[in-house]
Amino acid sequence: MEFRYLVSFLAIAEELHFGRAAARLHLAQPSLSQQLQRLEREVGVELVSRTSHEVRLTPAGEAFRKEAERLVGQAARAVEAAKAAAQGRSGTVSVGFNFPAGLSVLPPTLARLAADHPKVQAQLWERRSGPQVEALLNDELDVGFVYGRPRTAQLESRELLSLPVVAVVAPRHPWARRESISMLELGERPCVLFRRGQSPAMHDAIVHAAARAGTELVVAEEVDDPLATAVVVAARPLLGFASAARAVRAGSQGLVAVALTGPVPRLNLYAAWRAGDTSPVLEAFLASLAASGPFTWREPDPEPGPDRLSPAS
Template identity: 35%
Template sequence: MNRFDVSMELRHLRYFLALSEELHFGRAAQRLGLSQPPLSVAVQQLEAAVGAPLFIRSSRGVQLTAAGEAFVPAAQAVLDRAAQALVEARDVAVGEAGSLRIGFAGTMLYRGLPLMLQRFQAEHPRLKISLRELSSSEQLLELQHDRLDAGFAHTTQVPSGLSQILVSSQPFVACVPGNHTLARQRTVPLEALAGQPFALVARAVSPDYHSRILMLCGAAGFTPEPAHELQHWLSVVSLVGQGLAVALVPAAMQQAGMAGVAFLPVKGTRRDWLRYETHCLWKAGRDQPALGLFLSAVGEVAANR
């Protein structure tokens, strides 16, 4: 069997299909913009590759053999797939097709992520978004190893090699059980939480903000007893709702609709210490047009918040 490169195979298939429809070498050659001899040679080469005659040639004209008839739909399917592959490659090159792997920390569900995704998917319906809920530290690791295309992480220390867009900056608020003595106050000094069991997101999950909460409490004159270290802010709020702890949580957690808790602004503490920042992060220098389109959508939503 002869071996052809991909371009030769596609050319031979186009010639074959033209001849199968015209059943006349002269008309097929004219349709293809060829003289008749190159067409005849190409058909002979294709028949040699197949290992069977595809046409019956006679003085009365040209007819397809049984092998030729069977080969028509297969040849057309190959050409159709090749054409589709070209279109898909071009669309990926301009960011109109493909897929993106996006990581996010849970609080982003209350800080604009659904709106970003809705707008982006409405404008680019052929791009597939795969979401992975991960802690901030997990996202940084996945980004550095190219297992995420972008992530929404809560961190004050962005590693070198990662670019960023500040998506959200929100205050921390005190979170206490709904029946707590502080629950009806309009604001609360941080030192009012001293001596009570504290719930925190674990250091391994969000090391920056774990340390920041401890620093805030230290500046207020007390060291919290981190009685409970949890994986998610929702778990922290839920535990407070059970009356088992107090906490400092991002203000967006008020939108979770959790029963049995009260959220109170904290007074008497430096405001810049009470910000919970969310960054969209990605690895710089990647040739990925779809990511550029996604980051543009993120930037537009972030700028209007």
């Protein structure tokens, strides 16, 4: 059964006049009549009753009309879905992110995406930078928000903002009441660090800042998960590290955030995606990201008192 026969039949059913239906379809009236006859032969019943005074649907035609409208409507929706996907107006973009991105970058970006491309959905995955880069290279993510520019030609990136690394300790730690800790002093106390592969840029920022200050970290434990790091730091007299964004917002751990100085380790946040990826949904997401910037990290005003608890993990 040819699709055009269904379209012609529906025009006749709506107009109940062969001349008007033919004009609407830009067909000659004899051609329209032939299409109806072929359709009726295929269906095996009369669908339209026509006299010199009246054109009407038969009971079979009324039943056939409902299903024909459903089929033609589905075809139209299929065409629209294909066009929307090709233009980046529908589909799913898989997004990896870390804490600062989730705090400062994603909310305005997703709001803009929803406004400009309401049928594009974002699936979000919180991961450290190393696993995000691996997932991007394995086509598991479309875009990631990571620390440090990815050092591979397979990925493109865009710098978004810069923020410092701080130390985090339990309230009973000897340094909990300090306003700041110099990097040189880190060689005097054991710390918790993560494996470099989890977040190379953050790892290097901390280790290299200590080296520039003339010391070396005393790593008592390697813990990769940020929440587990907070638990270990809360339970033992160890020093941990966090981005300033996480240190300000993760209050449930009840830890103290202390500034690092001399020099201050800093992190640059990047958006990264596969080089040459021209998928419409990715382009829609990146356009929303660009329209939502620029992004900046503003350190919060310090609260009075040396006993201020600043959350971290």
